Amino acid sequence: MMRTRPLKVALLGCGVVGSEVVRIMSTHADDLAARIGAPLELAGVAVRRPGRVREGIDPALVTTDAVGLVQRDDIDVVVEVIGGIEPARTLITTAFEHGASVVTANKALLAEDGSTLHETAEKHGADLYFEAAVAAAIPLVRPLRESLAGDKVNRVLGIVNGTTNFILDRMTTSGAGYNEALEEATALGYAEADPTADVEGFDAAAKAAILAGIAFHTRVRLDDVHREGLTDVSAADIASARRMGCTVKLLAICERSADGRSVTARVHPAMIPLSHPLASVHEAYNAVFVEAEAAGQLMFYGPGAGGAPTASAVLGDLVAACRNKVNGARGPGESAYAQLAVSPMGEVVTRYHISLDVADKPGVLAQVATIFAEHGVSIDTVRQQGKDGDAWLVVVTHRAPDAALTATVEALRKLDTVRGVASIMRVEGE
Template identity: 60%
Template sequence: MTRSESAPLKVALLGCGVVGSQVARQLIEQAEDLRARIGRPLELVGIAVRRLEIERPGIDRALLTDDAFALASRPDVDLVIELLGGIEPARSLILAAIAAGSSVITANKALLAEDGATIYSAAEDAGVDLYYEAAVAGAIPIVRPLRESLVGDEVTAVVGIVNGTTNFILDQMHTEGTDFSTALVQAQQLGLAEADPTADVEGFDAASKAAILASLAFHTRVRLSDVDREGITGVTAADIAAAKERGCVIKLLARCSLSADGSIALGVHPTMVAKAHPLASIPGAYNAIFIESRNAGQLMFMGPGAGGSPTASAVLGDLVTAARNRVRGGLGPGESHYSERGITPAGEISSRYYVSMTVHDEPGVLAAVATSFAEHGVSLQAVRQESQGAEARLGVTTHLAKHHQVIEAIAELDRMPEVHAGISLMRVEGA
C-alpha cells in the first residue's frame, strides 16, 4: 500500500453544538472501528465554531477555529460535515467546500428544502458526494432507502411524524391531559424544544422535511414553499377529546402522495389518526415514516428523530459512505429530478375531515348542515351529536373530499343562524 493509499482522509467539522460535539467525540472514540470500515483512517483537522471561549469537554481546543470559511475551503480536506443549520452562512460554506473538492455531509433540512437544487448541481459539477441522512428524521434511515433501496419501485405515498417536539407535545396532551402551553414548557425543560419553538410548533421544520421526502420519493424538485402547512398551536383540549371519542389520536403528519393526475399532493397538518394505524402508537419525541409503494407495499421506519447521539449516528453513517467512495474512487447517487411532476394546488388535495360545531338543538338543524355539505359535493360518513341544553355539539366525519369543497361548505355553515361561531376542522387518517 502506497503512502497516498494509507494516508488519513481529512475531515472538517462546521458546528460543534449538541450534534457536532457528539460527532467529534465519536470520530475520536471510534477511530479504529471507522478505519476498519473505510479502509483508511479519518483525521479531524478542524472544527469551526462561533464562540471559541465556550468550554467543550473532550474536544481538543487546538482543533477549534472561528474562521469557518477558511476551514471549509481548505484544499487538503476530503470531507466536510456541516451542522450549523439555517440558510446562511451554511450555503456559502457548503459551496466553498464543494468548490475545494470536498464531499459534503449535512443535516441542514432548511437549506435543502429552500435551495437544494443549487447544492446538488454544484456537487455534480465538482464530482463530489452530497449526503444528508440526518436532515430528515434523526437516526432513522429514510433518505438512503428512498434514494437507493426503493429506486426500482414506484413510491405512491410517504406519510410521517417527522418532528419530535410536536409529537411529544401532542402525546402529553393526549395521555396526560396537559394543555398545549404546559406541554411546550415541559418540552423546553427536557431540551426537546428551542427557546423560540416557532419552527417546530408552526410546522416549518416538518414542512422542510416533507419537501425533501417528496423530492426523493417522486424524483421532482420540491421546495418548502410548495408544502401546505399548519402547526399545532390551534389544537385544543376539545380536539383531543373528540379524537379520543372517535378512537383516534392527533399527530402532526407530513404527507406526500401522488394525486390522480400525477401531481404531488403535499401537506403538514394536525391529523386525527386511527389507533389501528401504525403511526398512532408512536410515543413521545419519536419519529416514524410510513411508505406505500407499488411493489414493496407498505414499509415503516421508526426511531429517535432528534438528539445528539441519534443524529450523530446518521451523520457518521453518511461520513463512512462518503469516505468509502473516496477510497474506491466512486460517487454515490446524485439528484434525481427527471419526472418534473407538478404540485397539486392545496384546495384540490383530497382528504377525509372531521368538522365540529355548536348548533341550536332543534329539529331541522342537522338536515340543514347535511344539505350544506351535499351542495358542495361533500359526502358524510358519520355524524355525532351531543346535547348541551339548548345547544348541541355536532361532529361530522366526511368521506374523501377536496379541501376547497369542505372550506366552502364551512363558510356557508358559518353564515347560518343555527350554527354558532367556532367551527373547527381537522384531517382524518386511517379511521
Template identity: 80%
Template sequence: MVRTRPLKVALLGCGVVGSQVARLMTAHAGDLAARIGAPVELAGVAVRRLGRARGDVDPALVTTDAESLVTRGDIDVVVELIGGIEPARSLINAAFESGASVVTANKALLAGDGPALQAAAEKHAADLYFEASVAGAIPLLRPLRESLAGDKVDRVLGIVNGTTNFILDRMESSGASYGEALDEATALGYAEADPTADVEGFDAAAKAAILAGIAFHTRVRLDDVHREGITEITAADIAGARQMGHAVKLLAICERAEDGRSVTARVHPAMIPLSHPLASVREAYNAVFVEAEAAGRLMFYGQGAGGAPTASAVLGDLVAACRNRLTGGLGPRESAYAQLPVSPMGEVTTRYHVSLDVVDKPGVLAQCAAVFADHGVSIDTVRQTGKGNKGGKVGKGGNVGNDGQEGRGGEAKLVVVTHRAPDAALGATVEALRSLDTVHGVASTMRVEGE
C-alpha cells in the same frame, strides 16, 4: 488493508450534534478506519465564538474562520452542522469549489436550495449526503433513494418532528392543555426557547419537501408544501378524537395523485385510527410509513432528534463519502427526471372532522346537512349531543334522521365526519357553515387520514 494517510474532515458547528460527531469520531476511530479503508482525522472545527468548553475536542483545532477551514485545500469531507441558510450555503459551495465532499443535516437549506447544491456537487465531482436532515437516526432517505430505486413509491406518511409528537402525546396521555404540554417539552429539552419552527410546522414541512423530492423524483421546494401547526389543538380535540377511536398527530404527507400525473406535499394535524401503526408512536419518537407499488407498506421508526442519534446518521454519511474519496467514485446524484407538477392543497382529496356549536332546535341538522350537499361533500357520520338529545350517532352515510328528535332549545354540539372530497370544497363548506344563524361557531376542524 488500511492505508496510512488519513482522510481529513472539517467540522462546521460543535453544538449538540457536532460535539457528538467529534466524540464518536475519536471513540470509534479504529472501527471507522477499518470500515472506510483509511484513517479519518478531524482536521478542524469551526465555531461562532471561542472560549467555550467543547468536550474532548482539541482546542488547537477550533477556529472561528470557517471559510479558511473549508478552502484550505487538503480537506476531503466537510460536515456542515451549523444550520440555517447563511453562511451554511456559501460554505458548502466553497467546499465543493475546493474539491471537498459535503455531509449536512441542514433541512431548511436543502428544502429551499437543494437543486442548486446538487448541481454544484455535480459540477465539482463531489458528493452531497444528507441522511441526517430527516428523522435523525432513522435510516430513511437512503432506503428511499437506493433500496426502493426500482419501485414506484405512491405515498409517504409520517411523524417527522419529535417536539410536536411529544406535546400531542402528553395532551392525550395526561389531559394537559397545549400550553402545559409545551412547557413540559421545554423543561425536558425537547422544545427550543423559541419553538416556532416545530409547533408551526416549518421543520416538518422542510422534511416533507426533501422526502417528496426523493420519493417522486421531482423537485419539491419548501414553498410547495402546505403547512399547518399544532398551536390551535385543544384538549377537547384530543378527547373528541379518542371518542372516535383516533389519535391526533402532526403528519407529513407526500403522495402521488391517483392518475400519477402530479404529487402533493403537506404538513398538518390529523386524526388517524388507533389501529394505524403511527398512532402508537409516543414521546419524541419519529416514524415514517412508506407505501410502494411492489414493496407494499414499510415503516421506519426510531429517535428522530438528539445529539447522538443524529450524529449516527451523520457518521453513516461520512463513511460513505470517505469511501468514495478512496475509490474515486461518487454517491447517488439527484433524481428529478419525473418533474411532476405539485398540486395545491385545494386539489387534495381528504376527509374532515367538523365540530359545530349549534342551536338545539328542530331543523338545524337538516340545515347543516344541506350546506354539505350544496358543496358536493358527502357526510359519512353525524353525532349530536344537546339537552334534547342524550347523545349518540344520529346518522351514517348522509342520513340525518328525523329532525323532530332534536332538542327544542339551548346549545348542542354537532360533529360531522365527511367522506373524501377536495380540500377546497371542504374548506368552503366550513366557511358556509359559519354564516348560518343556527351555528354559533365552528369549534374545530381536523382532517382524517390513515384509513
C-alpha cells in the same frame, strides 16, 4: 489494503450534534478507518465562540474562520451542522468548489435550495449526503433513494417531529392541555426556548419537502408544502378522536396522485385510527410509513432528534462519502427526472372531522346537511349534543377535495344558526 494518508474532515459547528460527531470519530477511530479504508483526521472545527471549552478537541483546531477552513484544498469532507440558510449555503458551495464532499443535517437549506446544492456538487464531482436532515438516526433517506430506487413509491406518511409528537402524546395519555404539555416538553429539552419551528409545523414541512423530492423524483420546495401547526388542537379534539377510535398526530404526508401525474406534500394535525402503526408512536419518537408498489408497506421507527442519534446518521454519511473518496467513486446525486407537477392543497382528497357551535333549535341539522350537499361533500356520521339553547354538532365526512371542504366551511360560517366552527381536522390512515 488501507491507505496511510488520512482523510481530512472539517467540522462546521460544534454544538450538541457536532460535539457528538467528534466524540464518535475519536472513540471509534479504528473501526471507522477499517470500514472506510483510510484513517480519519479532524482537520479543523469552525465555531462562533472559540473561547468555550470543548472536551476532546484540540484547541489548535478551533477557528472562527469557517470560510478559510472550507477553502483549504486538503479538506476531503466537510460536515455542516450549524443549520440555517446563511452562512451554511455559502460554506457548502465553497466546499464543493474546492473539491470537498459535504455531509449536512440542514433540513431548512435543503428544503429551500436543495437543487442548487445538488447542481454544485455535480459540477465539481463531489458528494452531498444528508441522512441526518430528516429523521436523525432513522435510516430513511438512503432507503428511499437507494434501496427503493427500483420501485415506485406512492405515499410517504409520517411523524417527523419529536417535539410535537411528545406534546400530542401527553395531551392524549395524561389529559394535559396544550400549554401544559409544551411546558413539559421544554423542561425535558424536547422543545426549544422558541418552539415556533416545531409547533407551527415548519420543521416537519422542510422534512416533507425533502422526502417528497426523493420519493417522487421531483423537485419539491418548502413553499410547495401545505403547513398547519398544532397550536389549535384542543382537549375536545383529542376527546372526539378517542370516541372515533382514533388518536391525533401531526403528520407529514407526501402523495402521488391517482393518475401519477402530480404529487402533493402537506403537514397538519390529523386523526388516525388506533389500529394504524403510527398511532402507537409515543413520546418524542419519529416514524415514517412508506407505501411502494412492489415492496408494499414499510415502516421506519426510532429517535428522530438528539445529539447522539443525529450524530449517528452524520457518521454513516461521513463513512459513505469517505469511501467514495478512497475508491474514486461518487454517491447518488439528485434524481428529479420525473418533473411531476406539485398540486395545491385544494386538490387533496381526504376525510374531515368538523366541530360546529350551533343554536339548539329545530332545523339546524337540516340546514347544515344542505350546505354540505350543495358543495358535494358527503356526510358519513353526525353527532349532536345540546342543552339550554347551546349545541355542538360534530360532522365526519366521506372523502372529498380540500377545496370543497373549505367552501363548505365558509358557507357554514354564514348561517345564522352556526355560531362558530370550533375545529376542522382531517382523518387519515384509513
